[in-house]
Amino acid sequence: MSRIVFENVTYEYRTGESPAVEDIDCEIDSGSFIGIAGPSDAGKSTFCRLVPGYIPHYFDGALDGRTVVGGADIADASIGDLAGQVGMLFENPFDQLTGASTTVLEEVAFGLENLGLGREEIVDRSIESLRRVGIEELIDRNPQRLSGGQSQRVALASVLAMQPDVLVLDEPTSQLDPHGAEAVFDIVANMKSRGYTVIVVSQRLDRLAPHLDRLLVMDDGRIAHDGPPAEVLTEPGIEALVDVPEAVRVGTRLREEGYVDPDDPVALSVEAAISELRPHVETPAADGGTTRQTKPEPGVDESPIDFENVRFEYEGGVEALSGISLSMDAGCVCLVGQNGAGKTTFVKHLNGLLDPTGGAVRIEGTDTRDARVAQLAHHVGLAFQNPNDQLFHESVEAEIRYGPTNLGYDEDRIEEASERAIERLELDDVREDNPYDLGMPRRKLVAVASVLAMDTPIVVLDEPTGGQDAPGIELLGTAVEELVAAGTLVVIITHDVEFARRHADRVIALGAGEVLLDGTPREVFGRAETLAETDVDPPVITRIGARLGLSKTVLSIDGLFDRVD
Amino acid sequence: MTGSMNAERDVETLIEGADGSDTLFEYQPGSSLLHRLNPVTKLVCSVGLVLIVFLLPDFRGPLLLSIALFALVAAAGAARSVGTVLVAVGAPLALSLILIQGLFYPENESILVAIGVPVIDQLVFYVEGVEFALLILFRLTVLMIALLGTIITTHPKKMTIALMEKGVSNKIAYVFMAALQFIPQMQERAQSILVAQQARGLDTSATLRQRVRSYIALMSPLLIGTLIATETRALALESRGFTRSGERTYLLEVRDTGFGRALRWLTALAVFAVAGWVIA
Incomplete structure (x- = not known):
């Protein structure tokens, strides 16, 4: 069995200015399930890379101390040899696939061919691994043409085929939509019962925490908190480092206000939080749907965004939008819905990247068919999901100035708009840095800043919180609120219902190319059944309220505790 | 062997029958003679034939080989993709070659045809130039058919396995x-x-x-x-043992037959024979 021991490990990348991890002293028991959380650049990935020996064998830098897996120093074995003991799943599944397989079977078998196993065993093991992650039916599919969630499971099957007994997963769901994340998460949660030692890095502790034996929270290269999740998540100062699950917040509040014995360990799961709350909540005769769907008001000509019976059909006849009529006037509008619901197609209509095949889109009065994308960019700034598609300058500052310069603003306005964007997303300390030297969360903020700097009356953000750490989400939330206060119309496409709950003035749920729901967050999140049609779960706190049978839809902990007595 | 997929054949069918990338150069499944040949044999024969046609001094040899090869490729069911490429690349090539060489080839002597044209009087096409143009054209045609035929009738996975079994890294x-x-x-x-x-x-x-x-x-x-x-x-x-030294195995078995080996030797022999004949 593979007990993992870190003995005073300090590591500094060759390109780094300070150690990525410092004085890591920690033991992980065989068969335990460990979560690692903390802000980006806290050293979580570096910690992970030590276990399968990527450090020191692949990355270049200075290592002090020892990492011992299963009694042997990782420095003495090669990455290929360690792969039979430790498997690691990367954040982005597309980078983990070999890129040289025409079928999923070849992909999973790749490592086994290198081990020189017999042909029958290769096939048997590959099929067994695919079965284990529940995707045996994908065996003859082209790995390049799978969804994110499917790819991540193929990548996991490829790792499992090597038969490791330790699994390290570095943010395995941050690039996936909730549906894909859920599928991957269910498998991971089962790994422990199969005898694996599992180490998972994740920002989203909601689903993870109830399964963990132990939670490590890293900050600035060190392990700042270490213990059972119920303890760690209630320690003072933890809020600044991780996104504390709603269930824990509810539990903490119940203890603070004396409803539950403060010595009882806090509940980690939503179920447990509900049973703690139930005795203290008066449940009126549950009449469920007291909220109604508001009809969108008919488009006024002055609306900055006006969709008039918009249809869009891709070549080949797939209808992505089937008759959408709505207008957006002000505030923060969040668009939710499953992949394939038409969100991205919708967004591409906002600046003329796509022209409707039926109906009309008007942006500040201009029909998008009459203007070029570059002209519409004066009205709409759009930040896409993947910052790597967008960034190409040598410094953050140059990157941010690129948009306003393209729009032909004078130097004063470029200066002012860029500086404001830098300040809003707290990028002052890295303005000279190359965006690609920053971690993914920070790089994503640069991409958002580079769009805010365009100083447009409409700002559209596609999945801004995906893969973001807790402080980053906070920062984005504040930026959105400031923009709205300054009169900017902000449209956000998101799977993150918690973000929508906190910041949206209006939520639109799209499903199968149509508007399913359109109203305030309270109205929309109160209709769980309709949301389920497009694979969206209401926020945790709203679900807790609904499960308790509260007549009014709850959107915040305060709102929930108004009903507690 | 497992329940759902046991025989070797099944794995092969699964991989070869899977969805591809929908490109013109994509592998097309089949069971023709060309499909069954070892990929390395196909590569060796292709290279051999290309060498031969570039050694041959007259366009008739390459022309005959082009026809024979196309028949072989057509029998393997790849006539459409190979034909498409030949027309798309070959037609403009033929036109420009015949025009330029037919009119301006330095060794032009015998008039093939003279076409009366206003302003510049007449265009004269010479036999030597046109024959030279055809020689180049059919050399390139053989090259295209041989390589395309190999690519289209060989699954890339089998190609790499065959190469690695012959010692390619x-x-x-x-x-x-x-x-x-x-x-x-x-x-x-x-x-x-x-x-x-x-x-x-x-x-x-x-x-x-x-x-x-x-x-x-x-x-x-x-x-x-x-x-x-x-x-x-x-x-x-x-992390998947790519740089590991030691023996490797392969998901598929790529057969190499005595016939294939004979064909490779024959090709090599033919290249030397043609070379000897041309020099002599």
Whole structure:
């Protein structure tokens, strides 16, 4: 069995200015399930890379101390040899696939061919691994043409085929939509019962925490908190480092206000939080749907965004939008819905990247068919999901100035708009840095800043919180609120219902190319059944309220505790 | 052997019958003679034939070989893809070759045909020039049919296995496989980058100077992204024993028959024979 021991490990990348991890002293028991959380650049990935020996064998830098897996120093074995003991799943599944397989079977078998196993065993093991992650039916599919969630499971099957007994997963769901994340998460949660030692890095502790034996929270290269999740998540100062699950917040509040014995360990799961709350909540005769769907008001000509019976059909006849009529006037509008619901197609209509095949889109009065994308960019700034598609300058500052310069603003306005964007997303300390030297969360903020700097009356953000750490989400939330206060119309496409709950003035749920729901967050999140049609779960706190049978839809902990007595 | 997939055949059918990339050069499943030949045999014969036609001094040999090869490829069911490429590349090539060589080949002597044209009096096509044009044309035709025929009748996975079994390094084999997958991936990413930059006010339909600028804005993220992916991918490969020394096995068995070996020797022999005959 593979007990993992870190003995005073300090590591500094060759390109780094300070150690990525410092004085890591920690033991992980065989068969335990460990979560690692903390802000980006806290050293979580570096910690992970030590276990399968990527450090020191692949990355270049200075290592002090020892990492011992299963009694042997990782420095003495090669990455290929360690792969039979430790498997690691990367954040982005597309980078983990070999890129040289025409079928999923070849992909999973790749490592086994290198081990020189017999042909029958290769096939048997590959099929067994695919079965284990529940995707045996994908065996003859082209790995390049799978969804994110499917790819991540193929990548996991490829790792499992090597038969490791330790699994390290570095943010395995941050690039996936909730549906894909859920599928991957269910498998991971089962790994422990199969005898694996599992180490998972994740920002989203909601689903993870109830399964963990132990939670490590890293900050600035060190392990700042270490213990059972119920303890760690209630320690003072933890809020600044991780996104504390709603269930824990509810539990903490119940203890603070004396409803539950403060010595009882806090509940980690939503179920447990509900049973703690139930005795203290008066449940009126549950009449469920007291909220109604508001009809969108008919488009006024002055609306900055006006969709008039918009249809869009891709070549080949797939209808992505089937008759959408709505207008957006002000505030923060969040668009939710499953992949394939038409969100991205919708967004591409906002600046003329796509022209409707039926109906009309008007942006500040201009029909998008009459203007070029570059002209519409004066009205709409759009930040896409993947910052790597967008960034190409040598410094953050140059990157941010690129948009306003393209729009032909004078130097004063470029200066002012860029500086404001830098300040809003707290990028002052890295303005000279190359965006690609920053971690993914920070790089994503640069991409958002580079769009805010365009100083447009409409700002559209596609999945801004995906893969973001807790402080980053906070920062984005504040930026959105400031923009709205300054009169900017902000449209956000998101799977993150918690973000929508906190910041949206209006939520639109799209499903199968149509508007399913359109109203305030309270109205929309109160209709769980309709949301389920497009694979969206209401926020945790709203679900807790609904499960308790509260007549009014709850959107915040305060709102929930108004009903507690 | 497992329940759902036991026989070797099944794995082979599964891999060969899977969805491809829908390109013209894609593998087309089949069971013809060409399909069954060992990929290395096909490569050796292709190279041999190309050498032979470049040694032959007269266009009739390459012409006959072109016809014979096309018949073979057609029998393997690849006539359409190979034919499409031949017409698309061959037709403009034939036209320009015959025009230029027929009119201006330095050794032109015997008039083939003279066409009366106003202003410049007449255009004279010479026998020597036209024959030289045909020689080049059919040499290239043989080259195209042989290589395309090999690619279209060989599953890339089998090609790499056959190469590795003949001692080619697994790194080179990997590069071959990855390159095939690379182009459609790059196209997809180039498209999303284009969209992201247009959203930042990049005008792709403006002056030449702006177009050059937009080219930079498109190419840089593409290259940077590729480099990042490459680094992670190298690590992923490493973790799956890619650089491990020692024996490797392969998911598929690629058969090499006595017939195939004989064919390779025969090809080599033919190349030497033709070379000897031409020099003599």
